[in-house]
Amino acid sequence: MGKDISSISRPVEVSYGRGGMGATLTLLTTGANAPMLEMQKEQMRAKVNAVYGYNAIARVRITQTAGQGFAEGRALFDPAKPGTPEPVSTPEIRQQAVETASPVRDAGLRDALAQLGENILNKTNR
Incomplete structure (x- = not known):
């Protein structure tokens, strides 16, 4: 979905309804980013469906959580900062x-x- 959306959200689940065509894509994000994602739901759905070539995703659901996410830590959106070795000066x-x-x-x-x-x-x- 692009760097902007993937940096502030994570896909959590794709669930299918009973007897219906099209699934629900659930995205996990922090509370501050949820309104921005909410406005882009239709564009996200169109991008995913363009990859599949048919209307695979019928709905996009936004789930909010704290910065650390669930117990598994799924919602840690900041990239890991590489540890820089301490310079050894002679x-x-x-x-x-x-x-x-x-x-x-x-x-x-x-x-x-x-x-x-x-x-x-x-x-x-x-």
């Missing part, structure tokens, strides 16, 4: 950064530039 790298920033007269700026240089050198040495 005394040689630190000394090289301090020497590079040493011509700067302002102490605060010199320290900030030395720290920046150390971070850059650590990143290139990983």
Whole structure:
């Protein structure tokens, strides 16, 4: 359904009614995003049915929940943030950064530039 809709919702269930053609697609979202999805129900239904080539989904139902979702944690919509390894600075790298920033007269700026240089050198040495 696209990045916008998939970033704020998750499909939970496709259920079929008794003796009827067309199913109900249930989407899980947080309370703040439910009104936005509610306005796009018909477009979502049309996109899904375009994939199937017939009117497979007759209705779209929006279910709201908290940010963590059900007990299984299904509604965690934020992408997982990758853990960044802590840079390991060696005394040689630190000394090289301090020497590079040493011509700067302002102490605060010199320290900030030395720290920046150390971070850059650590990143290139990983």
